[in-house]
Amino acid sequence: KQEVTQIPAALSVPEGENLVLNCSFTDSAIYNLQWFRQDPGKGLTSLLLIQSSQREQTSGRLNASLDKSSGRSTLYIAASQPGDSATYLCAVSPSNDYKLSFGAGTTVTVRA
């Protein structure tokens, strides 16, 4: 069974600092990996999707890397802003059937 772990569970940084969020998964046979953002009491917003054949994806200030063989992904958020405060979830899919295994998330607080 796929286990997804996110470290740290919580992170507090001053505005402007770069953020590094880690995700690890036990079964490297994945189809893709996604990073989501979740605001308190809300649903999920997809941030980045990395296919298993890719090493990284970038969108604006966000960059996600994937090392499938070691079962790791890292989400980098450059020049953090208070609006980046949220919980960030990592999820992997074993195939193209859209079933996802989620990590517990990293809750980020960016202090103004």
Next chain:
Amino acid sequence: GAVVSQHPSWVICKSGTSVKIECRSLDFQATTMFWYRQFPKQSLMLMATSNEGSKATYEQGVEKDKFLINHASLTLSTLTVTSAHPEDSSFYICSASGLGTQYFGPGTRLLVL
């Protein structure tokens, strides 16, 4: 972009009653819909997968008689929590696959007293 809605957004009910949650894909046809539940500060756990016109596939440990799923059309799936108890209190999120990707609903907060 594509939108998935859930109704209600939150519900409070008495123990022993049944609660129905709707998940709708508003501008696309969803071949498959998924139901997740999330406890505070925990990850989303997949409960079941539903395909239009067929029975839902439940994940191990999820009681199908407790959590009834109906996927009557390509734009609507419903989750009914039967004889709800306080331990069923949770955040329920649906997602719908279509247009080559997956979209998540905003979630439904259920509190059983």
